[in-house]
Amino acid sequence: MKSHSSTLLAEVRTFRQNHPDVRYVDLIALDIPGHFYGKRYPVEMLEKVAAGSPLKLPQNAVLLGVQGGLFKIGDYCFNDGDPDANRRLVPGTLKPVSWESQPLGQMLITSDGTDAPIEFEPREVLAKVLERLQHKGIHPVVAFELEFYLFDKKLDNGLPQFARDPLSDDPDDQPNLHIERLSRFSEVLDDMAQTAKAQGIDITVVTAEIGPGQFEINFGHCDDGLRAADWAALFCRSTRGVALKHGYRASFMAKPYLQFPGSGMHVHVSLYDAAGNNLLAAHQQQPLRHAVAGCLELLPHCMPIFSPNHNAFRRLGGTVNAATRASWGFEDRDACVRIPDSDPRNLRIEHRLASADANPYLVLAAILVGLEHGLEAKREPITPLNEDRASGTAFALEMLDAVRAMQHQPVLRDKLGAEFVDVYCENKRQDHLAFQQEIHAREYRWFL
Incomplete structure (x- = not known):
């Protein structure tokens, strides 16, 4: 785990050196309909996450409909208190974004490989099959x-x-x-x-x-x-x-x-x-x-x-x-x-x-x-x-x-x-x- 964090930290620091004008990085994951959701992080906070600080997003963000709304699915969304779930950074995916008007970065995040993966997260579903x-x-x-x-x-x-x-x-x-x-x-x-x-x-x-x-x-x-x-x-x-x-x-x-x-x-x-x-x-x-x-x-x-x-x-x-x-x-x-x-x-x-x-x-x-x-x-x-x-x-x-x-x-x-x-x-x-x-x-x- 320590080696894994060291690799991520080195990736973030190298990115910052190569792209000093980038102040924010979009941390993104794919939901069930195939749209990206996530958060825009200041790059200095990303370095803390890479070093081991927790990264949490609402679990139910994975359940969004095509138009972004939440549906009642069992106890999810409306009877579960909308809990956070841990995510992790996907190594090797921190890259510059060249199509926005301002300098920006992006990096994939996922719940697979965490202590409590989200069973219905698409990347986690594939990870289980591959494993x-x-x-x-x-x-x-x-x-x-x-x-x-x-x-x-x-x-x-x-x-x-x-x-x-x-x-x-x-x-x-x-x-x-x-x-x-x-x-x-x-x-x-x-x-x-x-x-x-x-x-x-x-x-x-x-x-x-x-x-x-x-x-x-x-x-x-x-x-x-x-x-x-x-x-x-x-x-x-x-x-x-x-x-x-x-x-x-x-x-x-x-x-x-x-x-x-x-x-x-x-x-x-x-x-x-x-x-x-x-x-x-x-x-x-x-x-x-x-x-x-x-x-x-x-x-x-x-x-x-x-x-x-x-x-x-x-x-x-x-x-x-x-x-x-x-x-x-x-x-x-x-x-x-x-x-x-x-x-x-x-x-x-x-x-x-x-x-x-x-x-x-x-x-x-x-x-x-x-x-x-x-x-x-x-x-x-x-x-x-x-x-x-x-x-x-x-x-x-x-x-x-x-x-x-x-x-x-x-x-x-x-x-x-x-x-x-x-x-x-x-x-x-x-x-x-x-x-x-x-x-x-x-x-x-x-x-x-």
Whole structure:
């Protein structure tokens, strides 16, 4: 513990030396809907925390709804006295913030690794899954891919406007999937990439996607699942900030346009033993088949994680590569679980169902639990799409049905934690009901 504090203290002091103009640091963590909450600390107080002073925030901040309100979930929020819970600093995440008007720093905080971790905190849920896999001799290597849209900074009566192409105001003139679009938006995209790298994020490939103003960023493969999810979370924060600085609005919203593809979160996962052998490739790839079967079995019960809001369900069954059934296939982007072509050393699954605005810690935790369950159950998967285009297992396409499918699933309750599952499902149920508490103009047009 003393060595751990010394490392943190050295990190803070080095940061202060390198950035003497920074007076405040945002201490941030991801809540259940995938938004950052936290506190802005004077940098000299941060040094005290690094040296061992307690860092406490309200436990129930993790339970915030999409709009920031608190819901009554069991005894939490309104019958528990709103207690504080200990957090700790995440080493290696203290970085400068370049997109704000004033010099600022930011650093991740978490409850995992404290004396009393919060059972429903997303990072803690993933940490428990990774710890259990490690005890079983399973070491995941993970890479996220995130799609997002650029919009004009100003909304039009609350509706998004296409990002203004420097060469044309006509959205039909944006060359989808062409390298030229990367050139047209190179100033903001380059800033996003450099800012991400300054945050310690290993970003690799940038792609112009099919939707107008839609792009995809790939991250490097990482042998630390928590760090891989940290990268995805931090990238969303920095990308929104950089976009605003350039006069755009960046959004990871799952389905901003009905007529164009939605934005997804694709996650590549391979599994290795302590000697570095790919577990999925052993015995003529039989463990790969078992892992796929486990993923597909649990996928319908994880839909509130993969599609965490009303809009995310709109993305499913859309225009491009978004399935409405749990399916798999080799080199098939219509499948929820795709097996990319690779050599045995790099054999992996690509989980393609989650929306870009899903919580990366929970998405990865759910995928890993599916793989773990499959390796233990050793069942054969359904027929791949390569052999039968109609293959697949139905899953809920509406939030309340999805919550009912998740809440009492025994494997999820065991491997993600019963307390987390109950809290998460009630949070999603309440968010969905709150979303319904507004009469849309179409209702008046149809029924008045």
